[in-house]
Amino acid sequence: MIVVIGSINMDLVLRVPRMPLPGETLTGGAFQTIPGGKGANQAVACARLSRGAVNGQPVAMVGCLGDDAFGQTLRAALVADGVDVSHVTTLPGVASGIASILVDASGQNSIVIAGGANDLLSPAHIDAALPLIARASIVVLQLETPADTVRHAIALAHGLGKTVVLNPAPAAILPAAVLAHVDYLIPNEIEAAMLLGRAPGTDGHAASAAALQALGCRNVIVTLGAQGVHAAFDDGSDAFPARAVNAIDTTAAGDTFIGGFVAALAAGLSPAAAIDLGQRAAAIGVTRHGAQTSIPYLHELELP
Numbered sequence: 001m002i003v004v005i006g007s008i009n010m011d012l013v014l015r016v017p018r019m020p021l022p023g024e025t026l027t028g029g030a031f032q033t034i035p036g037g038k039g040a041n042q043a044v045a046c047a048r049l050s051r052g053a054v055n056g057q058p059v060a061m062v063g064c065l066g067d068d069a070f071g072q073t074l075r076a077a078l079v080a081d082g083v084d085v086s087h088v089t090t091l092p093g094v095a096s097g098i099a100s101i102l103v104d105a106s107g108q109n110s111i112v113i114a115g116g117a118n119d120l121l122s123p124a125h126i127d128a129a130l131p132l133i134a135r136a137s138i139v140v141l142q143l144e145t146p147a148d149t150v151r152h153a154i155a156l157a158h159g160l161g162k163t164v165v166l167n168p169a170p171a172a173i174l175p176a177a178v179l180a181h182v183d184y185l186i187p188n189e190i191e192a193a194m195l196l197g198r199a200p201g202t203d204g205h206a207a208s209a210a211a212l213q214a215l216g217c218r219n220v221i222v223t224l225g226a227q228g229v230h231a232a233f234d235d236g237s238d239a240f241p242a243r244a245v246n247a248i249d250t251t252a253a254g255d256t257f258i259g260g261f262v263a264a265l266a267a268g269l270s271p272a273a274a275i276d277l278g279q280r281a282a283a284i285g286v287t288r289h290g291a292q293t294s295i296p297y298l299h300e301l302e303l304p
């Protein structure tokens with residue numbers, strides 16, 4: 001089983017010709033609400049990219065929703081993808097998390113989050129999910145839920161001998177004691193620089209990945225958008241160029257990559273083969289609009 005612990009958001013998406021300047025009013029395109037949240041996106045990607053795989057694993061989500069209409073829709077979206085939601089808690093009198101997203105004509109996005117119920121995911125919710133976590137082979141986390149809860153979950157999962165995957169997004173500084181319990185750290189360039197306490201671009205990708213390994217993470221995979229990924233494994237490092245595609249919306253591209261990587265790893269593929277599967281999935285995802293609406297199914301991938 002794969003357990004994803006993290007955020008569940010309703011994405012409020014507006015397409016714009018370009019990003020507005022401070023104080024400027026722009027006319028955008030059609031407005032859409034699309035299920036998202038880094039945690040939920042990664043859970044859905046794991047589910048879609050596990051189903052039909054030899055040795056594909058079931059997926060469960062641990063998170064919090066509000067008792068509003070968005071919460072009902074977001075829970076139904078996870079259920080529709082076969083994700084176990086028995087430890088997705090609906091909190092009374094609380095709003096579900098939302099993300100306000102602008103997507104420009106080049107496919108780049110800017111995102112502002114109101115955490116809502118995600119901000120109330122507590123160590124007690126993690127302890128309540130212990131029976132689920134105990135059955136997992138891989139536990140996946142991000143940083144859109146409270147830092148003390150993430151730290152607690154990582155310590156618990158590591159203590160149980162689980163493979164811990166951390167996507168340190170949004171960017172934050174983490175104690176070395178937490179990083180030492182991470183088996184696969186998957187930051188983008190900005191998040192990698194933040195973890196190292198340096199300005200983005202200070203180090204090359206290989207140097208960043210090696211410096212993060214030196215902080216204690218067993219394996220580091222730095223995602224580089226259209227340039228692909230740089231991976232530093234415990235037995236060597238390598239660059240994995242991305243496929244050239246016509247990207248129209250990069251929302252959740254990283255989540256799709258991580259879901260594909262984790263699904264493949266859980267099914268027994270090597271880390272390098274898992275990166276390849278994640279990249280193939282993300283290359284399809286960026287040619288479609290939205291977060292969960294863009295994540296492909298395993299049967300859509302051309303696998304070697």
Ligand code: RIB
Nearest residue numbers: 009036037038099252291
């Ligand atoms: O990674 C993309 C996601 O970030 C969006 O779905 C949004 O909800 C934010 O969490």
